[in-house]
Amino acid sequence: MKAVTIPAFGEADVLRVDEVKVPEPGPGQVSIDVAYAGANFAEVLYRRGVVDVPLPFVPGIEVSGHVRAVGPEVEGLRPGQPVAALTIVDSGGYAEVAVTSADLVAPLDGLDLGLDVAAAVPSNSTTAFLVLDRVARIEPGETVLVHAAAGGVGSQLGQAARLLGAGRVVGTVGGPAKIETARGFGYDDVVLRDELPDRVAGLTGGRGFDIVVDMVGGPARRASLDALAPMGRMIVMGNASGADDVGVSANELWFANKTVSGFNLAAFSAAFPADAGRALHRAVTAAASGDLRVRVESLPLERAAEAHRRIESGATTGKLVLAVRG
Numbered sequence: 001m002k003a004v005t006i007p008a009f010g011e012a013d014v015l016r017v018d019e020v021k022v023p024e025p026g027p028g029q030v031s032i033d034v035a036y037a038g039a040n041f042a043e044v045l046y047r048r049g050v051v052d053v054p055l056p057f058v059p060g061i062e063v064s065g066h067v068r069a070v071g072p073e074v075e076g077l078r079p080g081q082p083v084a085a086l087t088i089v090d091s092g093g094y095a096e097v098a099v100t101s102a103d104l105v106a107p108l109d110g111l112d113l114g115l116d117v118a119a120a121v122p123s124n125s126t127t128a129f130l131v132l133d134r135v136a137r138i139e140p141g142e143t144v145l146v147h148a149a150a151g152g153v154g155s156q157l158g159q160a161a162r163l164l165g166a167g168r169v170v171g172t173v174g175g176p177a178k179i180e181t182a183r184g185f186g187y188d189d190v191v192l193r194d195e196l197p198d199r200v201a202g203l204t205g206g207r208g209f210d211i212v213v214d215m216v217g218g219p220a221r222r223a224s225l226d227a228l229a230p231m232g233r234m235i236v237m238g239n240a241s242g243a244d245d246v247g248v249s250a251n252e253l254w255f256a257n258k259t260v261s262g263f264n265l266a267a268f269s270a271a272f273p274a275d276a277g278r279a280l281h282r283a284v285t286a287a288a289s290g291d292l293r294v295r296v297e298s299l300p301l302e303r304a305a306e307a308h309r310r311i312e313s314g315a316t317t318g319k320l321v322l323a324v325r326g
Contacts, residue, residue, distance in 0.1 A: 001019070001020060001021075001022045001095060001096040001097050002017060002018075002019065002095065002096050002301070002324075003017070003018055003019075003020045003058045003092075003094060003095035003096065004016065004017055004018075004058065004059070004060075004094035004095070004301060004302075004304045004322075005017075005018045005020065005056040005057065005058050005094075006046060006047050006053075006055060006056060006057045006058075006059060007055060007056045008055060009047065009048060009049030009055070010047070010048075010049075012047070012305040012306075012308040012309045012312070013305055014047065015047065015304050015305045015308065017301070017302055018056070020058065020095065022096075022097050023092065023097060023098070023099040024069070024071075024099070025069055025070060025071035025074075025099050026071050026072075026099075027071050027072045027073045028071060028072075028073050028074060028101060028102055028103075029070075029071040029074070029099050029100065029101055029102060030067055030068075030069065030070050030071065030074060030077055030083075030085075030099070030100065030102050030105055031067075031068040031069045031097055031098070031099045032063055032065045032066065032067060032068055032083060032085055032097065032098050032099075032100070032105075033065045033066050033067075033068045033096065033097060033325065034063045034064070034065040034093065034095060034096055034097065034098050034324040034325065035063075035064050035065040035066070035115040035116075035119070035323075035324060035325050036063065036064050036065070036115055036116050036118070036119035036298065036321045036322060036323055036324060037060045037062065037063045037093040037094050037095075037098075037119060037301070037321065037322045037324055038060075038061065038062040038063070038093070038119045038120050038122065038123055038124075038319065038320075038321050038322075039299075039304070039307040039308070039311060039319075039320040039321060039322055040061055040062070040123055040124075040152065040311070041152075041238065041240060041311055042061050042088070042123070042266070043059035043060065043061065043091075043094075043308070044308050044311055044312055046059045046091065047059065047308065053091070057091065058091060058092045058093075058094055058095050059091050059092075059093070059094050060087055060091055060092055060093020060094035060095065060098065061086065061087055061088035061091060061093060061122075061123055061265075061266070062084070062085065062086055062087060062088065062093060062119060062120075062121075062122035062123045063084070063085050063087055063093040063098050063119055063122075063324075064082075064083065064084045064085070064108075064115040064116070064118035064119035065082075065083065065085075065098075065115065065324075065325070066079075066080055066081060066082055066083065067079050067080060067081045067083055067105075068097060070102070071102075074102045075102075076102075076107075077102055077105060077107065081107055081108075081109065082107070082108040082109065082115065082118075083105050083106060083107055083108055084105075084106050084108060084113075084118040084119065084121055084122050084280070084284050085098070085100050085104055085105040085106065085122060085280075086100060086104040086105075086122045086123065086126065086265075086269055086276060086277075086280060087099075087100045087104075088104075088122075088123065088265055088266045088269050089101065089104070089266060089269050089270045089273075094301065094304060094322065094324075095324070096324055096325065101273050103273035103274050103276070103277040104122075104269060104273055104276060104277050104280065105277070105280075106122075106277070106280045106281045106283075106284045108284065108288075111284065111285070111288035112288050113284060113287055113288040116296050116298050116321055116323070117287060117294050117296050118284065118287075119296075119321045120152070120294050120296045120318075120319040120321050121280075121283050121284050121287050121292075121294060122280055122283070122284075123152075123153075123265060124152045124153040124155070124156045124319065125156045125160070125283035125284075125286070125287060125292055125294065126265070126276065126279045126280045126282075126283045127153055127156070127237070127263070127265050128153060128156035128157045128159070128160035128161075128283070129160050129164075129279045129282055129283055130263065130265070130268065130275075130276070130279045131157065131213060131235050131237060131263050132144070132157065132160055132161055132164050132166075132211070132213075133164060133279075134275070134279075135233075135235050135261050135263050136211045136213075136233050136235055136261070137233075138161065138164050138165065138166060138210075138211060139165070139210075140165035140166075140167070141165065141166075141167035142165075142166055142167060142210035142211060143166070143167060143168045143169075143170070143204055143207075143208075143209045143210050143211070143229070144157075144158075144161045144166045144168070144169045144170070144209065144210065144211045144212075144213070145170050145171070145172070145209040145211070145212045145213070145224070145227060146158055146161070146169070146170070146171045146172070146187075146212075146213045147171075147172045147193060147212075147213065147214050147215060147216045147220050147224070148172070148173070148174070148215055148216055148240065149171025149172060149173055149178075149182035149185065149187055149190055150171070150173050150178040150181045150182040150185070150317045150318075151215075151316065151317070152316070152318065152319045152320075153215060153237075154171060154182070154185070154215070155182075155185040155293075155294075155295065155317070155318055155319075156185075156292060156294070157213055158171055158182070158185045158186040158187045159185055159186040159291070159292050159293060160286075160292070161186070161211075162186045163286065163291055163292075166211075168188050168203075168204075169186060169187050169188055170187060170188060170189045170190070170191065170203050170209070171185075171187040171189075171190045171191075172190070172191055172192065172193040172196055172220070173190060173191075173192065173193065174192070174193055174314060175192070176192065178190075178317060179192075181317045181318075184293075185293065186293075189203060191203070193216070193220055193223075194219075196220075196223050196227065197223050197226065197227075200226075200227045204229070207229045208227055208228050208229030208230070208232055209227050209228060209229055209232060210228075210229055210231070210232050210233070211232065211233050211234075211235070212224040212225075212227055212228060212232070212233075212234045212235070213234075213235045213237065214234060214235070214236055214237070214238075215236075215237050215238030215239075215240055216238070216239070216240050216241050217236075217238065217239035217240065217241045217242075217243050217245075217246065218239075218241040218242075218243030218244075218246065219243070220241070221236070221246040222246055225248060225252075225258065225260070228256075228258045230256065230257045230258070231257050231258075231259075232258050232259070233258075233259045233260075233261060234258070234259070234260045234261070235261050235262070235263055236260060236261070236262045236263070237262065237263045237264070240314075248260055294318070294319060295317065295318030295319065296318060296319050296320075296321055297318065297319070297320050297321070298320075298321050298322070298323050299320060299321075299322055299323065300322065300323050301322045301323060301324045303322070304322055307320045307322060
């Protein structure tokens with residue numbers, strides 16, 4: 001079958017279209033004829049060698065398509081069924097056929113959701129619900145701050161916060177051109193990230209934010225901690241800036257009644273596949289009903305390197321997906 005592989009770590013140009021063996025599902029697994037594969041920053045990290053993976057490696061943490069075959073011990077899924085799926089545990093989505101745990105597959109029967117949009121839901125939208133509900137334990141009326149609000153996961157976090165009862169939702173962006181885009185994803189206010197320290201008091205009545213979600217790192221991480229209200233929770237789920245790690249003093253958390261938690265979808269899905277699957281079902285249902293707006297742009301699989309370059313540049317808004325089968 002055709003697949004995009006990482007034959008060596010490096011820049012986007014190392015990505016190569018190859019012929020590889022078709023994978024077969026094992027116990028508790030399904031194989032999927034992939035229609036679209038989501039393009040994510042996680043796959044950029046695989047390509048750079050930040051994540052230690054065996055080479056050559058087929059990236060791709062989420063797909064849509066149709067069930068090709070089911071392995072032993074799988075119930076509720078059948079060949080030919082349209083689905084969206086997380087392939088994040090073992091990757092492999094940039095290919096004509098992908099295999100994943102049946103727990104991480106959501107049927108699309110009866111849902112008004114195109115396969116291109118469905119491929120953009122499993123990673124970002126599922127993450128949004130898990131981060132806010134399971135990790136931050138959001139309460140009705142709480143204030144939420146989300147960095148990179150116009151990006152793939154940021155675009156979903158603002159909307160999910162609304163669905164989960166947030167009282168005020170604020171986003172940050174890296175440049176003025178993204179402000180209006182982010183506003184369209186449910187944010188009450190959108191500010192430039194560099195201006196955040198001077199804006200917190202005005203945005204929260206001097207109290208600070210109950211929840212801050214940071215996938216940017218660097219100066220934004222320190223500003224996020226400072227922006228927390230008493231009993232506030234900061235969720236760390238990325239380091240898109242590539243900056244050095246920011247140390248957090250446990251004594252500071254103790255004195256200020258603040259909490260810092262981490263969330264990694266791959267590790268969560270491996271440890272709690274049934275929980276990740278339930279969040280995925282919730283996400284595809286919300287996207288199909290229109291409660292979650294997902295902005296998608298499609299590129300052919302052969303242009304995966306272009307997708308990576310655009311993601312790395314920080315110029316994307318919404319989500320890029322790769323068309324694998326027409």
